[in-house]
Amino acid sequence: MEFFLQQTVNGLTLGSVYALVALGYSMVYGVLKFLNFAHGEVYMFGAFAGYGVLTVLGGPSALMVPVWLALALMFVGAVAVSSAIGVALERFAYRPLRKATRLAPLISAIGASFFLQAAALLLFTANSRSFDAPTLIPIQTGMPLGPINVWAIRILVIVTALVLMILLTWWVRSSRVGKAVRAVSFDTEAAAMMGVDVDRVIVVTFLIGSALAGVGGVMVGLVFGRIFHLMGFIAGLKAFTAAVVGGIGSIPGAMLGGLLIGFAESYTTAYISSTFQNLIVFGLLIIFLLLRPSGILGRPELVKV
Amino acid sequence: MSHIGVDRWVAESEDREEQYSGWTAPARRLIDKVPSGWRLGVFLGVVALYPFLVKPAGVRIGITVLLLALLALGLNVVVGWAGLLDLGYVAFYGFGAYFYAIVSSDQIGLHWPTWVAIPVVVAATAVLGALLSLPSRRLVGDYLAIMTLFFTQVFVEIVVNFERLPGVETDLTGGPNGIPGVAPWVLFGFEFNTFNRNFYLLLFLLVLLIVGLRNIDDSRTGRAWRALREDTLAAEHMTTPVNRLKMLAFVVGAAIAGLTGTIFASVQVGVFPNNFLLTFLITIYAALILGGLGSIPGVVLGAIAVAFTPEILRNPGVAGWLFYLGLVVLLVVVLKRWVRIVSVLAGLVAFGYLVRGLALSIWDQSILGTANDTFVSRMVDGWVLVLGDHQNIVSNYAFVLAVAFLLGVIATKGWWKAALLIPTVYLGILVWENKLALQPSVTRQLLFGGVLVVMMAVRPQGILGTRRVEIT
Numbered sequence: 001m002e003f004f005l006q007q008t009v010n011g012l013t014l015g016s017v018y019a020l021v022a023l024g025y026s027m028v029y030g031v032l033k034f035l036n037f038a039h040g041e042v043y044m045f046g047a048f049a050g051y052g053v054l055t056v057l058g059g060p061s062a063l064m065v066p067v068w069l070a071l072a073l074m075f076v077g078a079v080a081v082s083s084a085i086g087v088a089l090e091r092f093a094y095r096p097l098r099k100a101t102r103l104a105p106l107i108s109a110i111g112a113s114f115f116l117q118a119a120a121l122l123l124f125t126a127n128s129r130s131f132d133a134p135t136l137i138p139i140q141t142g143m144p145l146g147p148i149n150v151w152a153i154r155i156l157v158i159v160t161a162l163v164l165m166i167l168l169t170w171w172v173r174s175s176r177v178g179k180a181v182r183a184v185s186f187d188t189e190a191a192a193m194m195g196v197d198v199d200r201v202i203v204v205t206f207l208i209g210s211a212l213a214g215v216g217g218v219m220v221g222l223v224f225g226r227i228f229h230l231m232g233f234i235a236g237l238k239a240f241t242a243a244v245v246g247g248i249g250s251i252p253g254a255m256l257g258g259l260l261i262g263f264a265e266s267y268t269t270a271y272i273s274s275t276f277q278n279l280i281v282f283g284l285l286i287i288f289l290l291l292r293p294s295g296i297l298g299r300p301e302l303v304k305v
Numbered sequence: 306m307s308h309i310g311v312d313r314w315v316a317e318s319e320d321r322e323e324q325y326s327g328w329t330a331p332a333r334r335l336i337d338k339v340p341s342g343w344r345l346g347v348f349l350g351v352v353a354l355y356p357f358l359v360k361p362a363g364v365r366i367g368i369t370v371l372l373l374a375l376l377a378l379g380l381n382v383v384v385g386w387a388g389l390l391d392l393g394y395v396a397f398y399g400f401g402a403y404f405y406a407i408v409s410s411d412q413i414g415l416h417w418p419t420w421v422a423i424p425v426v427v428a429a430t431a432v433l434g435a436l437l438s439l440p441s442r443r444l445v446g447d448y449l450a451i452m453t454l455f456f457t458q459v460f461v462e463i464v465v466n467f468e469r470l471p472g473v474e475t476d477l478t479g480g481p482n483g484i485p486g487v488a489p490w491v492l493f494g495f496e497f498n499t500f501n502r503n504f505y506l507l508l509f510l511l512v513l514l515i516v517g518l519r520n521i522d523d524s525r526t527g528r529a530w531r532a533l534r535e536d537t538l539a540a541e542h543m544t545t546p547v548n549r550l551k552m553l554a555f556v557v558g559a560a561i562a563g564l565t566g567t568i569f570a571s572v573q574v575g576v577f578p579n580n581f582l583l584t585f586l587i588t589i590y591a592a593l594i595l596g597g598l599g600s601i602p603g604v605v606l607g608a609i610a611v612a613f614t615p616e617i618l619r620n621p622g623v624a625g626w627l628f629y630l631g632l633v634v635l636l637v638v639v640l641k642r643w644v645r646i647v648s649v650l651a652g653l654v655a656f657g658y659l660v661r662g663l664a665l666s667i668w669d670q671s672i673l674g675t676a677n678d679t680f681v682s683r684m685v686d687g688w689v690l691v692l693g694d695h696q697n698i699v700s701n702y703a704f705v706l707a708v709a710f711l712l713g714v715i716a717t718k719g720w721w722k723a724a725l726l727i728p729t730v731y732l733g734i735l736v737w738e739n740k741l742a743l744q745p746s747v748t749r750q751l752l753f754g755g756v757l758v759v760m761m762a763v764r765p766q767g768i769l770g771t772r773r774v775e776i777t
């Protein structure tokens with residue numbers, strides 16, 4: 001029972017991170033109907049930006065500022081770097097291809113992802129870095145949850161992710177720009193005719209999606225320790241899986257899918273096999289894609305001529 | 306421009322007319338004047354002489370080029386003709402290589418004769434291709450791409466962890482260590498155990514494949530594939546058997562990849578999991594996109610360009626020349642007018658000395674390091690800053706700044722563009738001299754990634770491809 005609860009908390013933490021990254025995939029797919037392959041790399045750069053801020057502030061063992069401020073600054077740094085990369089990707093790699101054939105933006109995205117990976121390799125070398133969270137926040141006894149103790153940092157991650165998702169849901173539902181995002185993802189042409197500035201909506205979508213990915217990157221660094229230049233690839237694949245399982249284009253779907261993938265991965269690692277966790281998660285996706293490509297909360301898309 | 310209701314020859318002649326304008330026009334006109342059989346003959350003649358002109362190491366590079374050309378031609382069937390974005394292609398190549406290695410090495414003690422092994426391996430890879438084509442019945446575009454990408458990932462994971470799979474008793478794949486000691490091809494008592502022999506074997510197969518693919522391209526199936534690529538829905542309404550054609554494309558691509566895999570295993574005398582990673586898939590795609598999706602000579606040309614790149618980058622002298630030559634070409638193409646080119650060059654020289662002077666007056670001579678030991682690097686040594694102790698950190702910042710300035714150059718016009726080019730080019734040279742020239746493999750990755758993005762925006766049809774029309 002203890003073990004099971006521990007794994008549940010693991011799954012919840014991992015799932016919140018996947019959900020944040022999956023939101024970026026899902027939102028971009030919603031407005032542009034295309035898969036941003038480079039999203040995983042945006043997340044990776046977010047993690048490194050957080051690490052960079054931490055290093056500038058003196059590193060985990062010799063912080064020059066209070067811990068809460070350091071954490072806040074790390075998130076701010078990650079959001080700044082990630083959203084800058086996301087917006088630059090949109091402007092320079094995808095916008096020229098709006099009217100191009102279907103394959104063109106996909107290939108461009110694969111190229112951009114490869115370029116960003118190589119840039120990270122050049123800048124940060126192939127060594128992995130550690131946030132050293134136990135030194136940073138040495139609170140061993142977090143909240144006692146039944147028979148187990150949950151680390152404070154995990155609670156922080158789960159709560160932050162939850163708050164961000166609630167804010168996003170509110171924003172998409174009620175704010176002016178949020179409504180425009182929904183309008184564009186429903187029907188781009190009609191939205192443009194109604195006076196929605198489509199270009200601006202797309203930029204905002206990339207901005208928010210990338211910022212969430214940056215936050216996710218820092219969270220992974222805080223909870224699971226190591227960050228490295230290839231971390232974006234597998235995490236990107238899994239987050240995409242989450243977006244698809246939940247129903248791509250749907251925001252609550254991405255959150256649900258992220259949590260499901262997080263639980264699936266955590267229980268697989270614990271009860272079946274840690275070597276094949278990736279295989280099992282991908283197997284899940286393949287089954288899902290084949291049986292219900294529109295996902296749990298998505299609606300099937302009709303092909304129009 | 307629409308091709309509906311236009312006779313194919315007329316349609317293509319319009320395309321040809323269009324290609325006769327612009328900067329590639331003279332080359333294209335020249336190429337189109339020569340009949341294709343002659344072109345292939347000339348190509349064959351030049352390539353056949355290649356091993357006599359270079360050292361054995363050069364022949365090894367030639368083999369890499371030919372392997373890549375074969376792979377790119379196979380991928381061209383799936384992506385270029387049928388329009389299915391297949392990211393699982395490298396797994397077929399790996400499957401062929403591993404299958405051949407398992408049945409022709411001491412791994413499990415099997416030593417099949419080549420004439421048995423090859424047909425079996427190719428057939429098995431083709432069956433695998435047919436299986437992977439099944440999802441393409443339901444999934445298109447992004448979904449198919451991601452699904453096939455999972456396939457690549459699953460392949461690598463299975464190969465690396467084969468021993469640990471449930472119910473497995475013999476270690477077929479050798480895990481992360483791969484399979485060493487693979488026997489070479491032996492046909493009619495002739496052993497393909499030298500670089501030269503393998504080179505001609507590959508050349509023979511390449512010519513065979515080019516002739517075969519040309520015939521397919523002009524056939525009923527080839528036209529049906531193109532119909533599928535341009536508009537699947539319309540093709541289906543015209544009673545084209547869409548699912549069967551998709552499967553056929555996957556099968557042909559997989560079979561070519563499997564065959565190439567067997568030769569690769571035999572040439573390398575072993576197979577290792579890291580031969581079949583995503584990096585290599587991107588390399589094949591770079592060749593395909595650079596040369597031109599759908600065009601056979603384009604794909605071969607792209608493979609030559611892409612396969613030679615790492616070899617060029619490995620030689621710092623040649624790489625330096627090419628880098629500076631590339632910069633000059635870039636300046637000319639971007640600025641067009643000679644007034645601007647001259648002013649940018651003058652500004653660049655002044656800017657370089659200014660930065661150097663400022664840096665040396667703030668700190669002192671001790672920040673300087675030694676220049677790379679090549680002719681070009683020594684030439685620019687007194688001008689660009691080549692750093693010592695802080696080389697790494699400074700060139701990191703310079704790299705980020707250079708990318709940012711480059712994006713600025715793309716986004717601006719006229720004199721602004723010219724003005725922004727000065728710091729961009731200076732930072733580019735700084736990064737090159739301090740970092741990129743020393744790390745050829747990273748430089749190659751940056752280059753291939755950049756090529757994919759730039760080609761899609763500037764010339765999606767590649768160097769020799771034909772423009773595609775997508776009707777929506």
